[in-house]
Amino acid sequence: MILRPRPGVLTLFFVLRHSVIRKVWPMVLGVGVISTVIVTLHRTAPDWVPAVNPTPFSLLGIALSIFLGFRNSAAYDRWWEARKLLGAMVIGVREIGRATHILPDPGLRDWMLLHLVAWIRLVEHQLRGAEGPVALPVPMPARPIATRNPAEAMLQEIGERLATEAREGRLGEIAWVRLDESLGLLMxxxxxxxxxxxxxxxxxxxxxxxxxxxxYCFLLPFGFADLIGWLTPILSLLVAYAFFGLDALADEVEQPFGLEPNDLPLAAIARNIEIELQAARGITDLPEPLQPVDGLLN
Incomplete structure (x- = not known):
């Protein structure tokens, strides 16, 4: 996620870092070059490049804008839903950290919170699609589902331990129901x-x-070369930047758990959850929250 002070109005026109222009500039530049060539040919050899009625381009541009807006709305909805779900994880972890104070066995409380630390590390690893092993503070549970979904296996391990404690009378029913509901929220x-x-x-x-x-962007100059002349390349560049830029931005945010500049700071949120859990265990030497690097928070 991009975290940086908002530049001034004039500075915004020249910001390149973290901008989608880095992805789309070859296509935008290509549209500008083609537009310049078409306008030049239309001026020097109008028989080769005749004037074209611009009305169809206007109608098609409106349709494309509506469709592009729909796609970006769908992508942003996924991004925002993912952020709310990560927020729900934070709420669930805080609720568990508070509710575990009613556990009669301090060892069980520490065991549960430590397993939740392992769980959030596994969640981050799975959602990011990372490869390789994960450093866990507890052993991985020996469950069939652990090979396919280690994070879910960790939650099941916690749930079954609490159920066993409740069946054997070491955990009250009210405490068990409360903790089980919080685990259900996390799951x-x-x-x-x-x-x-x-x-x-x-x-x-x-x-x-x-x-x-x-x-559309490459054919647009044909419709406006005769109408606005040498302003056609500028218009084509702006339209191409808007269309290609919005398309590239939608590609980023539709997968919100990735490592693109506009994706969610999953690692930072997971670290904050781990800090909450370690603090609930009574640990004083807590890990530091992740900080933005060059304006990016991962």
Whole structure:
């Protein structure tokens, strides 16, 4: 996630760091070059490049704008839902940290909180799609589901331990129900995050947008070369930057758990959750929260 002071009005026009212009500038520049060539040919050899009625381009531009707005809204909805789910995890962890004070056994309380530290590390690892082992403070539970979904296996381990304590009379029913509900909140939030990660925006939307927006931007100069003359390359550049830039931005935010500049700071949120859990254990030497590096917080 980009975290930086908002530049001034004039400075905004020249900001390159973390801007989508780094991704789309070759296509935008190509549109500008083609526009310049078309206007030049229209001025010097109008028989080769005749004037074209601009009305169809205006109508198609409106349709493309509506469609592009829909795709960006769908991508942002996924981003915002993912952020709310991560917030629900923070709430659930704080509730558990507070509720574990009613546990009669300090050892059980420490065991549970330490397993939740392992759980949030596994959640971060799975949502980011990272490879390699994860440093865990407790052993991985020996469960069949652990090979497919280690984070879920960790929550099941905690839930079964609490259920065993309740069955054997070492944990009151009210305390068990309260903790079990909080674990259910964490499991639901994790499952919803996995749904977002595993279900991208349908590929047909991106395909349709690329098949219409690119030809539109490259053909646009034909419709305005005669109408606005040498201003056509500037208009084409602005339209291309808007269309290609919004498309690139939607590609980033539709997968909110990635490492793109506009993705969610999953590692920072996971670190904050771990700090909450370690503080609930009574640990004083807590890890430091992650800080932005060059304006980016991961």
């Amino acid at each position: 639901n939030a994790q499952a919803a995050c996995e749904r977002i990660k595993a279900t991208p925006v349908p590929f047909g939307y991106a395909l349709l947008l690329h098949r219409t927006a690119h030809p």
